[in-house]
Amino acid sequence: MSQLLIKNGLLLDPASELNHKADLYIENGHIVAIDKAPENFSAEQTIDAQDLTVIPGIVDLCARLREPGLENKATIYSETIAAAMSGITTLCCPPDTDPVIDEPAVVELINHKAANAAHSNVLMLGALTTGLKGELLSEMQALQIAGCVGLSNARLPIENTLVLKRAYAYAANCGLTVFIEPDDHWLSAGGCAHDGTIASRLGLKGIPVSAETVALARALEIVAETGVKAHFGRLSSAASVAMIRRAKDDGLNITADVSAHQLHLNELDISSFNSTCHVLPPLRNQRDQEALQRGVADGTLDAICSDHQPHNPDAKEAPFASTEPGISALTTLLPLATRLADQGIIDIETIVRAITSAPASILGMNTGSLSIGASADICIVNRNTNWQLDESNIYSAGKNSPFIGWNFQTRAEHTVIGGVLIHSHQD
Amino acid sequence: MEEIAKPEILLDKLAEQLKTLLTDRSIDQPVMVGIHTGGAWIANALHQKLSFEEPLATLDISFYRDDFSRIGMNPQVKPSKLPPQIDDRHIILVDDVLHTGRTIRAAMNELFDYGRPASITLVCLVERSGREIPIQADVVGQHLHLDKKQHIKLTGPTPLEFVVA
Amino acid sequence: MVNKATRATDTLIGHDTWNIQLDKNGQLKHFLTIEGLSTELLTSILDTAESFANINEQSVKKVPLLRGKTIANLFFEASTRTRNTFELAAKRLSADVLNVNISTSATSKGETLMDTLQNLQAMQCDMFVVRHNASGAAHYIANRVAPGISVINAGDGSHSHPTQGMLDMFTIRRNKGADFGSLRVAIVGDVLHSRVARSQIHALNILNTGNVRVIAPKTLLPTGIEDMGVEVFNNMEEGIRDADVIIMLRLQKERMQGALLPSEQEFYQMYGLTEKRLSLAKDDAIVMHPGPINRGVEIESSVADGPQSVILDQVTYGISVRMAVMSMALGREAGTSEVEK
Numbered sequence: 001m002s003q004l005l006i007k008n009g010l011l012l013d014p015a016s017e018l019n020h021k022a023d024l025y026i027e028n029g030h031i032v033a034i035d036k037a038p039e040n041f042s043a044e045q046t047i048d049a050q051d052l053t054v055i056p057g058i059v060d061l062c063a064r065l066r067e068p069g070l071e072n073k074a075t076i077y078s079e080t081i082a083a084a085m086s087g088i089t090t091l092c093c094p095p096d097t098d099p100v101i102d103e104p105a106v107v108e109l110i111n112h113k114a115a116n117a118a119h120s121n122v123l124m125l126g127a128l129t130t131g132l133k134g135e136l137l138s139e140m141q142a143l144q145i146a147g148c149v150g151l152s153n154a155r156l157p158i159e160n161t162l163v164l165k166r167a168y169a170y171a172a173n174c175g176l177t178v179f180i181e182p183d184d185h186w187l188s189a190g191g192c193a194h195d196g197t198i199a200s201r202l203g204l205k206g207i208p209v210s211a212e213t214v215a216l217a218r219a220l221e222i223v224a225e226t227g228v229k230a231h232f233g234r235l236s237s238a239a240s241v242a243m244i245r246r247a248k249d250d251g252l253n254i255t256a257d258v259s260a261h262q263l264h265l266n267e268l269d270i271s272s273f274n275s276t277c278h279v280l281p282p283l284r285n286q287r288d289q290e291a292l293q294r295g296v297a298d299g300t301l302d303a304i305c306s307d308h309q310p311h312n313p314d315a316k317e318a319p320f321a322s323t324e325p326g327i328s329a330l331t332t333l334l335p336l337a338t339r340l341a342d343q344g345i346i347d348i349e350t351i352v353r354a355i356t357s358a359p360a361s362i363l364g365m366n367t368g369s370l371s372i373g374a375s376a377d378i379c380i381v382n383r384n385t386n387w388q389l390d391e392s393n394i395y396s397a398g399k400n401s402p403f404i405g406w407n408f409q410t411r412a413e414h415t416v417i418g419g420v421l422i423h424s425h426q427d
Numbered sequence: 428m429e430e431i432a433k434p435e436i437l438l439d440k441l442a443e444q445l446k447t448l449l450t451d452r453s454i455d456q457p458v459m460v461g462i463h464t465g466g467a468w469i470a471n472a473l474h475q476k477l478s479f480e481e482p483l484a485t486l487d488i489s490f491y492r493d494d495f496s497r498i499g500m501n502p503q504v505k506p507s508k509l510p511p512q513i514d515d516r517h518i519i520l521v522d523d524v525l526h527t528g529r530t531i532r533a534a535m536n537e538l539f540d541y542g543r544p545a546s547i548t549l550v551c552l553v554e555r556s557g558r559e560i561p562i563q564a565d566v567v568g569q570h571l572h573l574d575k576k577q578h579i580k581l582t583g584p585t586p587l588e589f590v591v592a
Numbered sequence: 593m594v595n596k597a598t599r600a601t602d603t604l605i606g607h608d609t610w611n612i613q614l615d616k617n618g619q620l621k622h623f624l625t626i627e628g629l630s631t632e633l634l635t636s637i638l639d640t641a642e643s644f645a646n647i648n649e650q651s652v653k654k655v656p657l658l659r660g661k662t663i664a665n666l667f668f669e670a671s672t673r674t675r676n677t678f679e680l681a682a683k684r685l686s687a688d689v690l691n692v693n694i695s696t697s698a699t700s701k702g703e704t705l706m707d708t709l710q711n712l713q714a715m716q717c718d719m720f721v722v723r724h725n726a727s728g729a730a731h732y733i734a735n736r737v738a739p740g741i742s743v744i745n746a747g748d749g750s751h752s753h754p755t756q757g758m759l760d761m762f763t764i765r766r767n768k769g770a771d772f773g774s775l776r777v778a779i780v781g782d783v784l785h786s787r788v789a790r791s792q793i794h795a796l797n798i799l800n801t802g803n804v805r806v807i808a809p810k811t812l813l814p815t816g817i818e819d820m821g822v823e824v825f826n827n828m829e830e831g832i833r834d835a836d837v838i839i840m841l842r843l844q845k846e847r848m849q850g851a852l853l854p855s856e857q858e859f860y861q862m863y864g865l866t867e868k869r870l871s872l873a874k875d876d877a878i879v880m881h882p883g884p885i886n887r888g889v890e891i892e893s894s895v896a897d898g899p900q901s902v903i904l905d906q907v908t909y910g911i912s913v914r915m916a917v918m919s920m921a922l923g924r925e926a927g928t929s930e931v932e933k
Contacts, residue, residue: 200814201627203727203750203787208815273728317706319726321749490647490655499619499923500916504643511651540652 002044003027004419005037009049009380013056013370014349015357024054026376029419033372045421047414049380055352056368057089057377057417059359060333061257062233063308064326065091065122068109069098074310074397076110079330080119082395084422086331087412088120088306089377092363094179095127096154102127102138104146111147119422121377123363125152125179128167134158137167140174149363150231152179155280159185165222172228177362179231180219182240183281187211192321194236194284198267204321207282209237216240220247223254231362232256234307236281238291245300255362256300258292259307260336261327261402265289269402275316275323276402279307296354297346303359304351306333310398328398331389335408338383342409376419383410429571431579434587437552437568438469442476444566445519445550454546457517460484462534463505465523465581469552472587473521484509486520491533513542523581525551525567528560553589555579612734620920622734622743625752626794634761634798640916641762641909648684648912657919658687664717665691666708666733667746668724673883674746677907678721681914690717705732713738718922720744727751727787742921744914750785756882757791759913761799763906764837767878772796776803778832778873779822780863781841781890782812784852788882789841790820797821807831807863811852828863835873839880840865840890856889866892870900878902 004026011018011034018034025033025041032038063083066074083091093110095101101110101124114122126143128151130136140151151171158164171178188211193199195206216232220243223230232244235258244256261279266289269277277283295301309326316323337355341348360368367375388407391399415423449457458481461470467485474483489504510516520534531549538544551564555571573579573591580590613629615621620633647653663682667675675691682689694708705724712720719742722730727749734743747753768775777796783789783806796804797820806817807825818824825831832838847853865879879891879901887893896903 195815197816197819200816201790201820203748203752203790206815273731319705319724319729319732319748321726321728487643489643490657495657495923500640500920503639504646506643506646507650536656540654540656 002419003041004376004416004421005041005043005046006049006054006378006380006416007046009052009054011054011370012348012352013356014353015056015369016371018370019349024370024378026416026419029376031370031372031374031376034370047380047421049414051382051384052413053381053383054370055379055381056356056360056370057379057415058087058334058355059363059365059368060088060091060308060330060355061303061305061359061362062259063088063091063093063306063330064096064310065093065110066310067097067113068106073312073315076113076122077117078397079308079310080114080117080122082330082397083120084415084417085395085412085425087334087379087381087415088330089379089415089417090121090123090360090363090365090367091308092123092125092149094152094154095125096132096156100127100130100132101125101148102130102132102143104142107143107146107148120417123149123365125150127151128153128171128178129158129163132156134160135163137170140171140176144174144176148176149365150177150179152181155181155183157183157185161218161222164218165226168222168226168228168230172226177229177231177364178223179233181233182212182215182219182235184211184215184218187214192278192282192325193270194267194282196267196285198271202270202273202320204270207280209239209284209288212237212281213239213243216243220252220254224252230254233305234259234262234281235292235295235301236262236284237288241291241295241300244295248300255302255358256295257303257305257359257362258296258301259329260304260333261307261329262289262292263296263304263340264336265402270320273320274402275318275320276327276400276404278316278320278323278325279327280325293340293345296340297350299350302354303362304333304337304354305359306330308396309400310396311400313399316400326400327402328394328396328400330396331394332401332403332408334379334381334412335410336403338381338410339408376416378416379412380414380416381410382413385409385411387411431553431571431589431591432569434552434581434589438472438476441469441550441552441566441568442473445473445548446477448548448566452546452548454517454548456481457519457548458484458510458513459519459521460486460509460534460538462520462522462530463487465552465583466521468581468584468587469523469550470521471584473550481510486534486537488530488533488537491537493529493533507537509538509541513538513544515543515545518544518547519550520547521550523552524579525549525554525562525564526557528558528562531562532560552581553579612731620917622730623754623917623921624730624734624743624745626754626757626791626798627752629798631798631800634758634795637758637913637916637920638762638765640920641758641913644912644915645909648908654684654686656686658682658685658922661687661718661922662716663687663689663719663721663918664712664715665689665746666694666712666720666722667692668694668705668722668729669747671723671747674723677910678744678746678914681911681918684911685915685918687918690715705729706736709733709736713741717741719918721746723747725749744917744921747787750787751790753787753791755910755914755917756788757795758917759906759910760788760792760839760880760882761795762909762913763880763902764878766905766909767902768836772799772801775801775836776805776834777801777837777839778805778807778835779839779841780807780828780831780865782843782847783808783817783841784812784814785844785847786841792839793820793822805831805835809853809862812847828869829872832869833872835877837878837880838865838870838873839882840885842882842884843886843889856886860889864888864890864892865895867895867898870895876900880906883907
């Protein structure tokens with residue numbers, strides 16, 4: 001297969017302790033050398049990465065493709081292109097499609113469509129319970145064989161704690177990681193905003209922090225007892241970060257992530273009933289936002305994901321509480337993450353780790369680093385440009401983002417997937 | 428520019444002329460209605476000079492103006508105080524300055540919303556050029572010719588003074 | 593006088609919640625929420641309402657101010673009383689009134705709202721008076737109407753009922769004078785679900801009321817209510833002491849189902865405004881209620897009908913206040929030009 005050379009770029013990969021200018025040599029879809037050309041290497045294609053930063057391809061832990069089931073919002077085709085153009089080389093989608101990913105046939109369908117699209121790699125989480133109903137165990141072994149990298153019940157509740165325990169135990173039996181979005185649906189039911197000052201003034205039904213921490217505490221206890229490997233996703237509160245920190249200190253084998261928008265927005269952003277900021281879990285207060293940032297900085301929160309949820313325009317065309325929650329977030333994952341480094345809040349190595357090697361390791365993948373033998377999934381980034389997000393360059397079929405109009409300094413210039421240059425930015 | 432007489436002098440003139448006119452027209456027991464704000468001051472003075480029995484009435488035309496969409500609400504609208512019945516009454520409508528005629532048009536509209544007067548006699552302290560509506564006063568203190576850009580205003584209530592700008 | 597709780601209106605306005613209400617000259621264009629409006633603007637609404645109150649006390653109650661204008665009442669949430677007062681206010685201003693009744697079952701989705709809006713705009717109305725069960729609905733509509741159309745919020749979800757807030761301020765001013773700084777005002781009952789209470793709290797603070805209190809059980813108070821600029825009491829006797837104004841809120845039957853309260857009887861026992869409790873307030877305290885009242889639940893009948901009650905006056909004043917807001921919104925572009933003679 002082809003030989004690709006990326007020259008003159010600043011290689012930045014904390015997982016491999018790379019932070020210097022060097023050339024990168026790719027052959028047959030893998031990285032074969034760094035710095036010095038291997039013997040008999042003759043580049044068929046060269047990318048000049050002068051003044052650009054070369055990082056591993058971004059791994060997004062949670063992105064919804066809407067297919068099968070909600071093709072009016074987006075498709076596997078449209079979203080994998082958007083991901084590739086945003087520097088995301090692998091994304092993982094949750095099981096709440098329609099039909100739910102609780103049968104190998106659905107896994108095969110998605111794999112087939114993703115392979116045809118031939119853009120970003122698509123991984124899947126299988127359903128923990130059939131239909132995500134929280135009552136019966138799904139055929140986890142079959143889902144694993146079909147290719148699921150983990151299991152999840154999305155944001156749907158498993159009310160029966162005994163079923164929860166048995167599901168985690170069975171997942172542990174299969175050696176699969178359980179991906180948990182902690183939410184007590186009795187406390188969060190009907191809510192659309194953080195239960196605090198702003199929701200009270202706006203007359204919106206609030207979701208208290210306890211909706212997250214109660215579910216988190218419950219899950220942590222069961223995780224400890226069953227020994228299942230667990231990942232806690234899309235945390236939103238200072239209290240949750242503290243609980244994860246304590247659990248890790250106690251030796252529990254868990255990881256956690258936060259969505260990029262939670263690191264930049266808080267409840268003040270819904271003040272004018274701005275429905276693009278209607279998200280679940282909700283944007284909480286400034287103190288929560290800062291605690292989430294500190295959580296990423298100190299490693300309590302291992303990864304940053306997009307929590308991509310593209311919507312058709314009608315979904316956001318209603319008074320706030322009647323709109324569907326979610327942000328179309330693929331294109332902003334990279335620039336929002338690096339912005340934290342530009343603002344001096346978190347160092348760039350931690351940021352790069354949080355969007356590459358950490359999520360890769362959580363998903364059990366052989367990618368996410370620039371090391372010899374690794375799959376050549378690479379993102380070449382310009383960290384010194386100036387561009388504004390608008391409906392044309394958000395790429396996704398969904399244009400629902402509160403960041404439209406924001407100016408960013410970082411952009412994905414080139415994306416290489418499996419050694420093939422999939423995307424180059426054109427002005 | 429022509430000289431403008433002092434308001435007190437014009438008031439005396441108005442009182443004289445009005446007395447004569449009322450006798451000529453055999454009007455008895457009229458209702459004097461002053462238009463806020465300047466007209467009400469003049470009406471008050473005239474009412475005293477002529478010792479009318481019928482109490483002084485006042486009208487605020489803010490809600491009947493024709494330029495509402497252009498200049499908006501006036502929050503300092505004073506209440507109109509009219510007698511309960513104006514049907515078949517003789518009204519003496521009093522204002523300080525007659526210019527375009529729009530204020531008088533608005534005042535008459537308001538009066539007719541209350542009832543059907545027998546007659547309306549218009550008394551103005553000063554009448555100046557620039558009429559935009561076919562309205563004339565019956566009793567005038569002084570006729571003035573002013574440029575379009577000039578404005579005359581009565582300040583008061585004590586002392587009553589003309590200001591020309 | 594007890595220390596005033598923090599005026600959160602000074603600090604937490606948020607992005608342009610209120611900016612869309614004013615046109616480029618700072619005149620009222622939409623009336624969606626009291627939050628973020630100035631003391632001067634609220635005072636001018638009250639002053640304008642005074643002039644209309646005088647009209648309403650005369651035999652000829654109609655003025656031609658809004659002749660030729662069409663006002664559409666969009667009531668997505670059923671309400672005869674509020675709709676009637678808006679209709680009356682519009683008619684006394686000589687405007688044409690269109691009552692658009694939309695059944696609530698069809699309106700939980702945004703599409704219907706937008707479609708209804710577009711149809712009405714095709715009919716070239718000048719103003720929409722909107723009541724809806726979703727918080728933020730009035731803002732939603734105001735952000736999408738054609739320029740030149742004004743939107744008046746007649747109540748959106750639990751968020752805001754600004755004309756009610758203003759008529760309550762008018763009632764207080766008529767009874768207690770314009771110096772709100774000397775007043776202690778207590779709002780009692782289900783604050784959590786009350787758009788009226790939120791509007792009252794904003795208005796009272798903007799008008800520099802000396803002491804604003806809410807009195808309710810914890811389950812009926814929104815989180816962080818203190819940040820709105822009120823002192824919180826869970827005990828009725830303590831809260832009502834020396835109050836100059838008592839505003840009772842309606843308790844809806846659904847609150848029992850939501851596990852917020854055990855029963856109406858217990859609520860009345862602990863928070864009902866009885867003669868005995870009223871005597872703890874100032875001797876000349878006035879009793880208000882946005883209506884409709886639940887006798888024996890929030891308030892003892894003899895208090896509702898008693899000499900300190902101004903509940904019926906509130907209804908009367910509602911017409912003048914609504915006339916004021918409608919004329920201010922439809923008569924903009926006011927300059928400082930001299931009034932023409």
